[in-house]
Amino acid sequence: MTYALGPEVPLGPFEGAAVTVWSAQGRQARLHAKRSCSYLRTARVTQREVGLDASVVGRLCPSCGAYGSWARPGTGLSIFLGAVTGLGLLYELDRYVKADEDTCSDEEVAHAASVLCRPPSGSGDGLAAEDSAEAAEDEAFEALQEARHVRKIVFAEWGGALASLNRVHQVLELFPWLRPWAEPRVQRKIDYLERLRAQAARLVLRESLVGAAAVSLQQTPALPAGDPVFAPLGTAPQQAEQLTSLWRRWRGRVADSWDPPREQHYLVHHLVSGMSSRRKGREQLLERAQILLAEWEQAARSAAPGDQGERVLVARVPDTVRPAGKARESFPDRLSEWEQGVLASYMITTAGSPPAQPAVTVRVPEPVATRLLSQQSVLSYAEQRPEPSPAAVAVRSQADDSGLGPGVFDDTPVSHRRLLTAEHLRALRSTVRDAEQLYVVLGLETGVEVVALSMLEQRCAAGWQGILLAGASDLPGALIEPRQQAVSEEAAEGSSVWASPVYDPRDPAFGRSLSMAEGERVLVRLCEGRRDVGHALRSLALARSVPDLRDLGDGGYDDRGVARSPFAPAVWNGLLAMEQLDLEPFEPAADSDGRGSGLPLGMLARVQAYTTDAAGRYQGRAHSPGCAHRRAQPGVDRHDEMVTVEELLGNKGFDPCSKCGGYAVRRLTAAQVAYYRAAHQLHDCAQRVRATVWHRSAGDGSATVTALEEFDDLDARTAQACFPDHSQARQWRRAVDRLRRELQGSSAE
Ligand SMILES: [Zn+2]
Numbered sequence: 001m002t003y004a005l006g007p008e009v010p011l012g013p014f015e016g017a018a019v020t021v022w023s024a025q026g027r028q029a030r031l032h033a034k035r036s037c038s039y040l041r042t043a044r045v046t047q048r049e050v051g052l053d054a055s056v057v058g059r060l061c062p063s064c065g066a067y068g069s070w071a072r073p074g075t076g077l078s079i080f081l082g083a084v085t086g087l088g089l090l091y092e093l094d095r096y097v098k099a100d101e102d103t104c105s106d107e108e109v110a111h112a113a114s115v116l117c118r119p120p121s122g123s124g125d126g127l128a129a130e131d132s133a134e135a136a137e138d139e140a141f142e143a144l145q146e147a148r149h150v151r152k153i154v155f156a157e158w159g160g161a162l163a164s165l166n167r168v169h170q171v172l173e174l175f176p177w178l179r180p181w182a183e184p185r186v187q188r189k190i191d192y193l194e195r196l197r198a199q200a201a202r203l204v205l206r207e208s209l210v211g212a213a214a215v216s217l218q219q220t221p222a223l224p225a226g227d228p229v230f231a232p233l234g235t236a237p238q239q240a241e242q243l244t245s246l247w248r249r250w251r252g253r254v255a256d257s258w259d260p261p262r263e264q265h266y267l268v269h270h271l272v273s274g275m276s277s278r279r280k281g282r283e284q285l286l287e288r289a290q291i292l293l294a295e296w297e298q299a300a301r302s303a304a305p306g307d308q309g310e311r312v313l314v315a316r317v318p319d320t321v322r323p324a325g326k327a328r329e330s331f332p333d334r335l336s337e338w339e340q341g342v343l344a345s346y347m348i349t350t351a352g353s354p355p356a357q358p359a360v361t362v363r364v365p366e367p368v369a370t371r372l373l374s375q376q377s378v379l380s381y382a383e384q385r386p387e388p389s390p391a392a393v394a395v396r397s398q399a400d401d402s403g404l405g406p407g408v409f410d411d412t413p414v415s416h417r418r419l420l421t422a423e424h425l426r427a428l429r430s431t432v433r434d435a436e437q438l439y440v441v442l443g444l445e446t447g448v449e450v451v452a453l454s455m456l457e458q459r460c461a462a463g464w465q466g467i468l469l470a471g472a473s474d475l476p477g478a479l480i481e482p483r484q485q486a487v488s489e490e491a492a493e494g495s496s497v498w499a500s501p502v503y504d505p506r507d508p509a510f511g512r513s514l515s516m517a518e519g520e521r522v523l524v525r526l527c528e529g530r531r532d533v534g535h536a537l538r539s540l541a542l543a544r545s546v547p548d549l550r551d552l553g554d555g556g557y558d559d560r561g562v563a564r565s566p567f568a569p570a571v572w573n574g575l576l577a578m579e580q581l582d583l584e585p586f587e588p589a590a591d592s593d594g595r596g597s598g599l600p601l602g603m604l605a606r607v608q609a610y611t612t613d614a615a616g617r618y619q620g621r622a623h624s625p626g627c628a629h630r631r632a633q634p635g636v637d638r639h640d641e642m643v644t645v646e647e648l649l650g651n652k653g654f655d656p657c658s659k660c661g662g663y664a665v666r667r668l669t670a671a672q673v674a675y676y677r678a679a680h681q682l683h684d685c686a687q688r689v690r691a692t693v694w695h696r697s698a699g700d701g702s703a704t705v706t707a708l709e710e711f712d713d714l715d716a717r718t719a720q721a722c723f724p725d726h727s728q729a730r731q732w733r734r735a736v737d738r739l740r741r742e743l744q745g746s747s748a749e
């Protein structure tokens with residue numbers, strides 16, 4: 001069964017959206033979403049752009065209608081089609097609508113309930129013979145196992161139905177124009193879910209759930225360590241330790257279970273594990289421990305307030321618009337038995353007050369409410385507010401009017417863009433796999449910026465107002481393809497990924513390894529053979545305009561606990577050169593210690609350096625982002641420090657790791673590399689001049705004079721580009737003049 005887009009599905013604002021279709025000749029030929037569709041078996045294919053409407057949808061090939069990618073990924077239309085077709089809304093509307101052969105009948109459930117909710121039987125009342133008592137016990141155990149199995153099936157079915165209905169609500173929240181059309185089918189789902197919920201609720205005792213909540217809220221009680229009956233456990237401190245462990249284990253099991261607390265009585269056997277069954281005092285110890293559990297349960301019950309008021313809580317369901325897939329369970333599977341029991345027993349509605357929202361509302365007694373509000377869960381609970389604030393209503397109705405139509409993402413001219421909302425981003429995140437990437441956004445107050453999706457989400461949540469201009473994936477191929485091709489050709493010639501170091505400043509390749517161009521080359525080489533090389537280059541292009549690269553490393557974690565990154569790890573090598581600048585030419589001039597040439601840092605002063613510790617404030621050496629001694633995550637984030645090369649030069653405390661050099665530099669522009677090379681050439685000249693003077697041999701003096709003349713040629717324009725102010729330009733000229741004088745002096749002698 002495939003769930004293709006049918007002509008009856010309202011397209012809302014996507015009605016008329018331009019899509020490209022392929023078809024064979026003939027008026028009635030089926031339309032296909034891609035040229036490569038296997039149902040398109042003719043060589044004579046025409047390609048057309050048409051407006052998407054019911055007549056076009058009616059002519060769709062079933063395969064393309066169910067899975068075809070009609071729109072560019074990440075656009076509104078693509079998100080809409082992904083959420084509706086395939087394993088989306090149409091599929092969900094068809095699931096969990098009526099009982100099938102695997103569903104438990106009400107009779108089965110009633111029987112199971114009578115077994116599960118039976119009051120505890122007083123063991124051994126002395127009337128029955130021992131044998132028949134044992135047989136009855138076996139029988140009871142079997143009946144219990146069977147009843148538990150029924151409970152498992154019923155809860156699984158109910159959980160599936162609940163998750164499915166919430167997914168429907170989530171899709172409808174994004175595309176509200178689908179609501180009237182979907183309404184009758186949603187109602188069928190709601191009715192069936194209610195039937196399953198009623199079944200599930202019969203299989204757990206509310207009293208047990210309240211008891212478990214009370215237990216979970218208890219602190220460790222006074223423990224009877226030192227009681228002679230616990231002597232087999234060892235010394236008094238050992239007894240205390242064992243009893244504390246029993247308490248923790250018991251409280252944990254009771255708290256997460258839908259069974260009555262008494263069902264956890266077997267836990268006392270942990271106390272005697274490793275103890276011989278013939279050990280004197282063992283039985284008494286177990287008996288005493290059983291009593292202890294009963295006391296704990298009693299204490300928890302009496303600690304709970306007698307008059308148990310009720311509270312209404314709303315649980316926000318995690319976004320599950322995207323199909324669950326094999327690896328991802330639906331949210332009820334990730335809840336404890338206790339929480340599942342609570343939802344089934346106390347649920348008022350599966351949706352917030354109108355409009356239907358993906359939320360679950362429960363009315364629960366006090367200790368259950370306290371527990372739900374304080375525990376860790378995939379659902380986030382909050383007290384239902386009596387009246388939503390007018391502002392919230394306004395925001396909500398605004399979102400409802402619009403939903404996610406065209407114009408939010410890059411699918412209309414910029415002049416038609418709509419303001420981005422947190423809702424839109426949630427839709428993007430929940431429908432597009434690996435949605436994290438860089439976006440160019442424009443805000444009235446913030447101007448044009450490049451930010452990662454996770455940061456954009458934070459911004460929108462904090463009330464930022466702006467539009468999205470383009471995502472990295474929207475950038476045209478023309479921008480990156482020539483570069484990609486050139487590097488690939490070079491790679492075919494067999495050169496290595498990392499260029500070999502160049503030490504002679506007269507070599508044209510000197511300093512090239514620090515350059516942005518080298519960053520592009522390294523990136524393409526590192527991504528060789530991978531499909532996302534183009535995306536990596538697009539990301540690099542965008543990331544270059546981010547003022548502080550640490551902002552790119554703070555994407556947080558996804559729901560599986562994996563760190564989010566807006567691009568492939570290799571992009572960091574495109575942004576940063578994992579090496580250091582040789583700053584010798586810029587150190588104080590020869591007169592002091594004979595090392596530097598006292599040249600101005602010029603345009604290199606503002607170059608960024610990233611390190612774990614720029615000023616020796618923390619324990620251990622400073623590391624570069626590329627160093628193995630640093631944490632494993634690639635790139636930089638807020639744990640790193642960013643300083644300028646000028647600041648770093650002045651930091652006496654900077655204590656670099658000898659392996660990595662302590663920092664990485666943000667890659668240099670071509671002009672910065674040129675200046676870096678010029679400074680090194682001048683410094684090199686100076687050293688040769690000094691050697692000439694020192695040895696009083698004018699051997700290569702003439703070559704040096706020629707070189708110096710080149711440096712003298714700094715015209716006004718170049719000087720302006722290289723140096724932020726006149727004084728630095730003068731400083732440079734003085735260095736050249738001094739060298740010339742030294743050289744002339746030496747040849748005059
Ligand atoms: Zn097709």
Ligand SMILES: [Zn+2]
Pocket residue numbers: 622623624627628629630657658659660661662
């Ligand atoms: Zn290091």
